Amino acid sequence: MSLRVLNPNAEVLNKSAALHMNINAAKGLQDVLKTNLGPKGTIKMLVGGAGDIKLTKDGNTLLKEMNLPSPHLNLFPFEPGFKQIQNPTAIMIARTAVAQDDTSGDGTTSTVLFIGELMKQSERYIDEGMHPRVLVDGFEIAKRATLQFLEKFKTPVVMGDEPDKEILKMVARTTLRTKLYEAMADQLTDIVVNAVLCIRKPEEGIDLFMVEIMHMRHKFDVDTRLVYSSTTVDL
Template sequence: MLVGGAGQLKLTKDGSVLLHEMQIQHPTAALIARAAAAQDEITGDGTTSSVLLVGELLRQAERFIAEGVHPRLLCAGFDKARKKTLELLDEVKISSGELPERELQVSVACTSLRTKLSASFADKLAEDIVDAVMCIYTPKQELDLFMVEVLHMKHRLAEETKLVKGMVLDHGCRHPDMPKHLKNCFILTCNVSLEYEKSEVNAGFFYTSAEQREKLVAAERKFTDDKVNKIIQLKRAVCTPENKKNFVVLNQKGIDPPSLDLLAKEGIMALRR
């Protein structure tokens, strides 16, 4: 538990977070903290292990120095131990080519997660993490982790965590006649307003008869209906009886009820913002 200067509380088991939040003044401790931070930047894990290992080596070295051993001799001993450790690691290491790719990735994820979570939960979460990364992985392109969204569900257990391979929206269709479940679909994503909107500037229209008012309403409606009809034409062009495809529209802007009604009559599932 960390208590900030303003009284805020932070609970964490991550050694990297602890080192960044703590105000370290001792020069040797600051040097150890920088070494552990470098370990975290390079490998993403092992911060706490680095601090414990270096601390134990220094504690043992202090005992030998108290007995009169020269520090240079201790440094030479540490260097020999480092070389021997690397030799032992070369003997016991398993090449990445000896394991299936997914099994190797799950093992790496488990190794990191088990330092923060219980073993049973870490094993389950590791598989979901690997599957999530593989869903957004594209060869020869930088991985965009912002394509993976983590949603926190209140009043649920951590063991109920699951991966959804797709998009999760907080609402469904806004029209009762629209299909609720579709497979084998074409998906159109757009950022087009399919509803009546007021102009961004102050504008006025003056009419002298009811007929002019009706023409204005019809023209406003036609402006939106034309865009909806273009979507319907696209659906008819790509969804044929031969391929038995369905059509889904994901719109970042709004869709008004008349537009939803037109899309529902064509069997199109439309989701708005």
């Protein structure tokens, strides 16, 4: 009753219904973003209210700017942006994905899909009577095992005075192919790596503000090139 007084539009659910509603929120985000994962993912067309068109497969951009047509739950009203997400679980997932992007510069879609899959698999066991606390303990065990695996099989990159350029290219190419079509990603790989190495100072952080991106009108993406004299990428 007190909740109704604070918010007349609030929806009151019992424990089981609320749990499944939160799981459906995670599944709704997963369904929208799963088709744009990886280098073979599909590019989404976003049309704004003024008719402006944006083509992207970046999960961070999609979450911020699209009106989510979820088959499970309407998480977003008409206006875009995280502040419009209504479901609390969806808010946490969106913030987690943004934090991943802010920290690593990538992984937004993977984060949402991974969380959605965990929730989907958990729903099966919850319906069979397993307590969520048991599932959380299992997730913690799996997390520790995964971190041990990554620690064992990771490939260290020693920057030093002469960093391994091929490894840097592989990292850049993998990331770019999740955002752009293959030919453009391959072309930008060398440009990005060379631009970063050009401004890099040993034992110091890389100041990306030293790289200026200039958009050249009446040019195409294939005309992109790196100008060493001023450390500028022309677009």
